[in-house]
């Protein structure tokens with residue numbers, strides 16, 4: 125199954141090509157967003173935390189064909205569509221790698237507290253708060269640390285500015301943002317989504333089938349995303365300090381500075397910190413999920429506004445001034461951005477451009493150029509690949525030399541043949557022989 129680049133009009137899934145949930149997972153295409161669980165219903169599909177530390181869907185019994193067809197049509201592992209070509213054509217700036225851009229600046233939240241608490245410069249939090257304060261939306265759908273198990277991440281609905289701030293910061297582990305998205309649409313109220321680009325891809329896919337998405341979801345805001353880690357990445361940090369998960373009162377990856385420390389607090393009052401650099405010093409231990417390695421849109425082309433870090437070469441010097449790259453992508457995003465600047469909710473440090481963002485996010489540029497060859501390599505190995513449309517993957521690949529594309533493609537083909545791009549079947553973790561669902565040890 126799968127096509128590596130289609131136009132929007134070709135963008136349909138033949139029913140003979142339907143993948144089952146376990147095929148999606150085992151092909152390494154699932155990112156654990158939870159939308160399939162929301163579509164099929166909790167009685168049919170449950171999300172489990174696997175031994176690898178990934179949230180994955182498991183069907184309680186074989187799903188009927190219409191349900192499976194809908195899941196294949198919306199899953200961000202099986203279908204990844206970029207912005208409509210008209211948006212690209214009409215954009216103030218359009219770039220093969222970076223997609224449509226209405227405005228590109230370096231900036232941050234105007235409120236010093238939001239700037240400090242936020243992951244980089246607090247831009248996404250400030251925008252979420254502004255949307256609520258001005259009555260543009262009733263609530264914001266995003267994620268936050270679980271209160272009962274603070275190393276885990278849960279979807280969060282925020283109805284006021286204080287609640288949006290509680291969800292500030294990057295959550296690098298698994299996050300099933302869309303696990304009850306159907307219930308959210310059932311509320312029939314205007315809302316904004318702040319999430320990973322793949323979460324927004326999933327919701328945009330659903331919008332083709334369910335008109336309530338465009339009716340109620342007024343804004344989709346993304347962060348530029350280098351990949352989500354397995355929970356085992358976070359568990360390694362606990363091991364470093366000899367801690368167990370049930371001792372935790374806080375597990376913050378970053379924020380409270382830019383980037384701020386990875387901070388852990390225990391219920392009995394102890395505190396531990398490592399720096400962002402220490403957290404990510406060993407690339408072999410990043411434990412990035414397989415879907416991320418072939419992500420065609422980690423830069424949020426499908427969002428109204430995408431927000432990035434703004435560190436040279438992808439990493440902070442030590443503690444940097446609070447600052448984000450802000451990529452305004454749509455007219456709707458531009459109207460929101462202008463209003464937020466006018467209200468002092470966002471501050472612009474200076475204009476930026478494609479050349480600068482490419483330097484600040486060089487890893488994203490490399491990935492955009494590599495994905496077409498990687499997906500082609502997987503397809504040659506006979507593995508399922510997603511339907512991808514309107515993301516200029518071939519144009520990005522053409523910025524590589526033939527030798528680079530061949531190396532990427534052959535590497536992916538060989539890894540796929542060895543099963544290294546796939547995943548084991550999703551099973552829940554077990555403790556002491558007891559099988560546990562929903563990631564609750």
Ligand SMILES: Cc1cc2nc3c(=O)[nH]c(=O)nc-3n(C[C@H](O)[C@H](O)[C@H](O)COP(=O)(O)OP(=O)(O)OC[C@H]3O[C@@H](n4cnc5c(N)ncnc54)[C@H](O)[C@@H]3O)c2cc1C
Pocket residue numbers: 241242243244245246247248249250266267268291292293294295296297298299301318319320323347348349350351352353379431432433434448485
């Ligand atoms: C998995 C991951 C990978 C990242 N990779 C990159 C990268 O390659 N390049 C880069 O520039 N920056 C990356 N970031 C950091 C991200 O860019 C910053 O969060 C972003 O710059 C926004 O900063 P901010 O200060 O506006 O965020 P904040 O104001 O702190 O707001 C962050 C918002 O994102 C939501 N959120 C956090 N984690 C998740 C999650 N896992 N799933 C869904 N929603 C979430 C929060 O609920 C919050 O509303 C990554 C973050 C994450 C979580």
Ligand code: SF4
Pocket residue numbers: 145148149153154155156157158159160161180181198199200201202
């Ligand atoms: S990516 Fe989302 S929709 Fe697709 S299988 Fe995984 S959890 Fe389900």
Ligand code: SF4
Pocket residue numbers: 155320321322323349350351352415416417419421422
């Ligand atoms: S890299 Fe892509 S697939 Fe992975 S979490 Fe980020 S947006 Fe989702």
